[in-house]
Amino acid sequence: MINLIAQLPTLLAQAPAADAAWYEKSGLPQLLIIAVYLSLLLCLGLFSSRLFKGTKEDYQVASHSIGPFLLLMSMFGTTMTAFALVGSSGEAFREGIGVYGMLASSSGIIHSMCFFLIGVKVWKLARRHRYTTQIEFFRDRLDSDFIGLLLFPILVGLVIPYLLIGVISGGAVMQAMTSGLAPEMFEVLKEDGSIDRALSGGIPPYLGSLIICVVVLVYVFFGGMRGTTWANTFQTLVFMVLGIVTFYFIAGKLGQEDTFFDNLKRLGESLPDEKSTRVEMSRTKFFTYLLVPLSVGMFPHLFQHWMTAKSANSFKVPVICHPVFIMIVWVPCVLVGVWAVGVYADPALRPKGPPLPSNANTILPFLVKTQTGPILGGFLASGILAAIMSSLDSQFLCIGTIFSNDVVTHYLGKDKVDDKRQIFLTRMFIIGIVAITYLLSLGNPRSVFALGVWCFSGFSALFPIVIAALYWRGLSAAGAISGVFAAITSWCILFYQGTKVPIEEGGLSKFVLKLPIGGETYELMPVVAMVGSSLVTMVVVSLITPKPSEERLARFFD
Amino acid sequence: MTDDPAPESASPAAPPRSHQGAYIVAGLVILLLILHQDNWFWEDDTLVFGFIPIGLFWHACISIGASLTWALATKIAWPLDEEGPSK
Numbered sequence: 001m002i003n004l005i006a007q008l009p010t011l012l013a014q015a016p017a018a019d020a021a022w023y024e025k026s027g028l029p030q031l032l033i034i035a036v037y038l039s040l041l042l043c044l045g046l047f048s049s050r051l052f053k054g055t056k057e058d059y060q061v062a063s064h065s066i067g068p069f070l071l072l073m074s075m076f077g078t079t080m081t082a083f084a085l086v087g088s089s090g091e092a093f094r095e096g097i098g099v100y101g102m103l104a105s106s107s108g109i110i111h112s113m114c115f116f117l118i119g120v121k122v123w124k125l126a127r128r129h130r131y132t133t134q135i136e137f138f139r140d141r142l143d144s145d146f147i148g149l150l151l152f153p154i155l156v157g158l159v160i161p162y163l164l165i166g167v168i169s170g171g172a173v174m175q176a177m178t179s180g181l182a183p184e185m186f187e188v189l190k191e192d193g194s195i196d197r198a199l200s201g202g203i204p205p206y207l208g209s210l211i212i213c214v215v216v217l218v219y220v221f222f223g224g225m226r227g228t229t230w231a232n233t234f235q236t237l238v239f240m241v242l243g244i245v246t247f248y249f250i251a252g253k254l255g256q257e258d259t260f261f262d263n264l265k266r267l268g269e270s271l272p273d274e275k276s277t278r279v280e281m282s283r284t285k286f287f288t289y290l291l292v293p294l295s296v297g298m299f300p301h302l303f304q305h306w307m308t309a310k311s312a313n314s315f316k317v318p319v320i321c322h323p324v325f326i327m328i329v330w331v332p333c334v335l336v337g338v339w340a341v342g343v344y345a346d347p348a349l350r351p352k353g354p355p356l357p358s359n360a361n362t363i364l365p366f367l368v369k370t371q372t373g374p375i376l377g378g379f380l381a382s383g384i385l386a387a388i389m390s391s392l393d394s395q396f397l398c399i400g401t402i403f404s405n406d407v408v409t410h411y412l413g414k415d416k417v418d419d420k421r422q423i424f425l426t427r428m429f430i431i432g433i434v435a436i437t438y439l440l441s442l443g444n445p446r447s448v449f450a451l452g453v454w455c456f457s458g459f460s461a462l463f464p465i466v467i468a469a470l471y472w473r474g475l476s477a478a479g480a481i482s483g484v485f486a487a488i489t490s491w492c493i494l495f496y497q498g499t500k501v502p503i504e505e506g507g508l509s510k511f512v513l514k515l516p517i518g519g520e521t522y523e524l525m526p527v528v529a530m531v532g533s534s535l536v537t538m539v540v541v542s543l544i545t546p547k548p549s550e551e552r553l554a555r556f557f558d
Numbered sequence: 559m560t561d562d563p564a565p566e567s568a569s570p571a572a573p574p575r576s577h578q579g580a581y582i583v584a585g586l587v588i589l590l591l592i593l594h595q596d597n598w599f600w601e602d603d604t605l606v607f608g609f610i611p612i613g614l615f616w617h618a619c620i621s622i623g624a625s626l627t628w629a630l631a632t633k634i635a636w637p638l639d640e641e642g643p644s645k
Contacts, residue, residue, distance in 0.1 A: 268608060
């Protein structure tokens with residue numbers, strides 16, 4: 001990074017060649033826009049640290065001072081990853097418009113339901129009993145130390161693949177969007193030895209990922225939860241606005257008509273039937289996908305955001321606006337994805353230039369790069385990085401907090417770890433987890449991308465436990481522990497089955513359960529078996545084992 | 559964990575909360591989930607307003623319906639009676 005910054009003046013000096021203005025030099029405008037954006041984030045994080053009160057509560061949950069608007073933006077930014085921008089258009093390109101119903105409108109209903117049923121209730125209990133993490137809540141509610149020991153590796157293990165996906169994606173986006181910047185310095189060759197023009201000259205992934213990690217680390221380290229919330233709000237605004245702007249410009253370029261509405265109509269008419277309907281999508285898979293968004297009920301980083309709310313009423317705006325915000329981001333991206341299929345199949349509309357890339361997940365960056373100018377390309381790159389970082393920061397802070405509160409402080413004793421030391425420990429753990437994630441990302445384990453829906457499903461499998469802990473007096477510690485074991489056992493068995501799916505058939509990410517009934521075979525998402533096994537085990541074991549004492553239950557049920 | 563008084567919870571003098579609002583919201587959420595499984599538009603390629611496939615338009619409407627449902631929930635079924643403690 002330092003080398004690159006040192007060479008920026010040289011690159012800038014090279015830019016205004018006789019035959020091209022500086023902004024036409026491939027990769028340079030994008031790099032400058034990304035640099036300005038990252039600098040703004042750093043300033044925001046450092047400025048927020050000036051409001052730091054020096055307490056653990058302030059560092060980890062912003063002293064419960066976050067109002068409705070910031071809570072909405074930070075929760076939305078945290079739940080929307082880069083997949084919302086890049087993956088949605090890629091999935092729509094592959095599967096058609098059905099991905100919106102399967103992934104987005106379902107999340108609109110279920111996410112808000114989780115905020116309403118779980119978020120508000122745990123916020124109330126956490127304020128009363130001073131919890132910051134889920135594990136503190138479960139330990140206290142079930143009067144069991146073991147539940148914490150059991151949940152700790154599961155929660156951290158399910159978050160780490162997400163961190164890796166974010167860091168690897170950040171590096172890949174930086175490289176793709178700055179390609180052509182320094183071809184001699186960052187040459188990329190294809191397997192046949194020829195130069196890969198789509199990537200060559202771009203900031204290499206090891207450097208791009210490092211830049212992303214350092215920026216996130218700085219504002220999380222100094223700003224804590226307040227810095228994270230402010231940065232998330234800024235990032236959410238950026239990726240929402242830029243998503244709409246990108247949609248407008250791409251529609252204009254692909255439609256080739258005079259007005260925006262005429263472009264929309266022309267592009268709509270170009271859609272092939274299999275993309276404008278769901279003829280190729282399994283109805284039962286679509287239905288059972290409804291269980292996947294339940295995962296937000298057990299996201300540890302979202303739990304920590306809930307704890308930042310100033311009051312219960314702060315939840316009202318996020319509960320109401322979340323579904324519409326999902327629509328604002330997803331509908332344009334899904335339309336761009338399906339348009340790409342129609343436009344490139346229609347000789348009258350097919351744009352000049354390179355053919356569509358084979359990797360569907362690069363459809364949106366490809367269209368931006370080939371159909372719009374470098375300035376918009378730079379802004380979109382910033383938007384994608386915003387979506388990536390708005391999830392990464394919360395996850396880094398959350399894992400640092402879990403290590404500090406649920407492991408070190410819990411076992412050393414609160415009286416031996418004062419606020420100052422807890423903040424120090426949280427910061428050290430954040431540095432450690434950022435460093436480990438970055439080092440793991442250098443191995444470029446592409447297989448982690450297939451883990452996406454599996455991680456969500458793992459969190460969903462734990463959903464019955466949190467709901468029962470909040471609403472069922474009959475839940476016993478043994479029931480909850482058995483439920484967690486059932487969730488993780490079913491996850492491992494199904495995951496093992498998934499690894500047997502050949503890569504050419506989609507691999508892990510395409511694994512489904514097949515249910516033969518009356519000569520028909522119905523496809524179900526694996527999450528059905530995970531949630532079912534955890535729910536049944538938890539209920540049965542709770543019914544035959546001792547409940548927590550009435551005195552303890554009285555602390556949780558009014 | 560230390561216990562604090564819980565001014566955000568219902569006070570003993572507060573009137574008992576009606577469950578009617580919660581039942582209405584639960585009913586609307588179930589209705590949304592049923593409407594979400596729109597088998598009737600599964601193979602329909604009609605373009606609404608001449609550009610948006612009806613399957614996508616329907617689910618965009620589901621998103622708006624979800625927002626309206628949760629807006630109603632905050633009015634008639636909000637789980638806490640009072641504001642939480644201010645710091």
